[in-house]
Amino acid sequence: MKTIYVSTLDYRSFAAQEIDGWPTIPVEVPGDFSGGAKKYDPKTNTWTDDVIPQPTQEQLNTGKRDSLIIQAQQVSSDWNTDLLLGIATDDEKQKLINMRQYIKQLQALDMTKSDITWPDMPAT
Numbered sequence: 001m002k003t004i005y006v007s008t009l010d011y012r013s014f015a016a017q018e019i020d021g022w023p024t025i026p027v028e029v030p031g032d033f034s035g036g037a038k039k040y041d042p043k044t045n046t047w048t049d050d051v052i053p054q055p056t057q058e059q060l061n062t063g064k065r066d067s068l069i070i071q072a073q074q075v076s077s078d079w080n081t082d083l084l085l086g087i088a089t090d091d092e093k094q095k096l097i098n099m100r101q102y103i104k105q106l107q108a109l110d111m112t113k114s115d116i117t118w119p120d121m122p123a124t
Helices: 057-085 090-108
Strands: 002-007 024-029 038-041 046-049
Touching: 057 090
Parallel strands: none
Antiparallel strands: 002 024, 038 046
C-alpha cells in the first residue's frame, strides 16, 4: 500500500506528496494504483469509474461548422487583405464573394438536426 493525496476540489486529481496550497486528503491505495478516469468517494473510501459525457449531436455539428468556417476564413484572408488595399483582382473578388456566401450558408444551418447537408466549399 502507498499513500497518495487526493484533491478535495474534484476528488479526481492526486499527487504522490502533499503540495502547499492544494487542499488534499491522504488516501491509501494499492502499490500498483495508477488512477486514470477514476473519482474518489471519501464517504465510502472507494474509487469509481469517472464517466465522461459524450458530446451531443448538436455539439458535434457546431464543432464541425465552426471548423469549416475557420478554414474558409483562412483560405480567404489574403483576398480580404488585397481587397482592403485595393489590389484585389476581379477573380479574387468573386472568390471572396463565393467564400462569404459559403460562410453564410454554414451559419444558417440548424445545428440541432442529425441529417445536415453540408454545403461544399467553393473552388479556390
